[in-house]
Amino acid sequence: MNMKQHARLSVAPMMDWTDRHCRYLHRRFSRHVLLYTEMVTAPALVRGGALHLLKHSPQEHPVALQLGGSDPQELAQAARLGAEAGYDEINLNVGCPSDRVQSGTFGAVLMKDPGLVAECCAAMIAAQPREVTVKCRIGVDDQDPEAVLPAFLSRVAGAGVGRFAIHARMAWLHGLSPRENRDIPPLDHDLVRRMKARFPHLHISVNGGVESLDQAGAMLSSGLDGVMVGRAAYHRPAEILGAADRRIFGAAGPDVTPEAAARAMLPYIEAHLAQGGKLHQVTRHMLGLFAGRPGARAWRRRLSQGAARAGAGPGVVEAALAEVSGSTATAV
The missing domain is CATH 1.20.120 (Four Helix Bundle (Hemerythrin (Met), subunit A))
Incomplete structure (x- = not known):
């Protein structure tokens, strides 16, 4: 099974939650679901030498490393370190709205600069052999997502990125906390579906508000390539992941209790x-x-x-x- 197939269902990167112990637990439920690390900042790896942040168990695979940063060369070095550490995919965070992330000029604020995101991704792709993917929002602040999101996807795809996970909410960089940004901006799953129709060559996963395997299955049936589940998978792992291999990936049972x-x-x-x-x-x-x-x-x-x-x-x-x-x- 290749990474695109694993990405039919994935567990979202979540700060303070999806550490190596969490991922090992989630892998006890599913052999096929794609797992993600917490976001690791490129400066921490490259300037801080915090290579312990890359530690993981061989049993976690398939597992992706999510990086945060905005300097193309620094991200390229961090991506190389991630590939050398054995990660199956390198993902760039273009969705986190926290103040700490904004102060480093990365995360959701990068939705305002698709040219820089494209430059970062191109450098990461050139630096190492793993697939580079992007997790983004549909827009930030007063942007018009109908205009901004397709322009963003087109520009970044032009740099060589073929797989995107889209959190189907706007991010408000001022006025809402990171927690509020996960709940208050309304979901627009239909916009993500329209992006798949507009860019059929891209692999597009939807993230945000997915609460059950039934809902995930319906989204896949609607034409989306993948579904990324966050808090529901963390708080109810048996319900979301225990039957995932059978229901999402067509594997033989039994489900994991x-x-x-x-x-x-x-x-x-x-x-x-x-x-x-x-x-x-x-x-x-x-x-x-x-x-x-x-x-x-x-x-x-x-x-x-x-x-x-x-x-x-x-x-x-x-x-x-x-x-x-x-x-x-x-x-x-």
């Missing part, structure tokens, strides 16, 4: 602790495993409280699993 995924994490947790890690660094991503199931509240309570204690180990997960399997409580 949250119990099976939790038990598959135990050897990983043991190895993490043996290397000096803390239990909560892994289990904080596991709190939503049983979302919507009886005992979900007991699972979260036992896991969150137990993982914070000194010397906490895999037994905390085993005890939490015992509560879920024996619970008749109402799901919360």
Whole structure:
């Protein structure tokens, strides 16, 4: 299966969430879903030498590195480092609206300068062998997305980018927080569909507001090439990812249960602790495993409280699993 096929369903890059432990957990549910790192800034890698940010497990593949930056040569160096570290794809962030990102002149503010984005992508493509992709918004501030988005796609595609993930919301760089920018600007999935019709040669994934596999399947059936799911995949991984291989990729079952995924994490947790890690660094991503199931509240309570204690180990997960399997409580 090639990367375009994996990109039929992907988990969005999310700061403070999609770290290597989260990605390892998500891979327990699906062999085929494309995973993304948190955004890593090119200056941190190139100027700061923070190569530890590139660490990942071989079991995470297929996995893409998302970079943030606006200097073509610096991004080229960062992309090369990412390829050397073994990532399957290098993605440029043109969608994050946070103040910190804006101050570095990258993220969503780059929607205002498609020429610079094209220059950055061309440099990244020339520097290393992995495919370079872009995650963007439909526009920022007072831009007209009907005019801005096709011009952006055309210019950046001309630099050699063939795959885009489009967050189907405007980004307001002033007046809305990053959290508000994920919810308040209205979604325009139809605009993304029109972009696919206008640029049939491009691989276009839609991002934003996708809450279920049914919705993802409908979007794929409508002609889009891929669907990128964010918070729903993080908070309800079993619901979104557990049946993804069968329903989205046509693989044989059975679907992965949250119990099976939790038990598959135990050897990983043991190895993490043996290397000096803390239990909560892994289990904080596991709190939503049983979302919507009886005992979900007991699972979260036992896991969150137990993982914070000194010397906490895999037994905390085993005890939490015992509560879920024996619970008749109402799901919360």
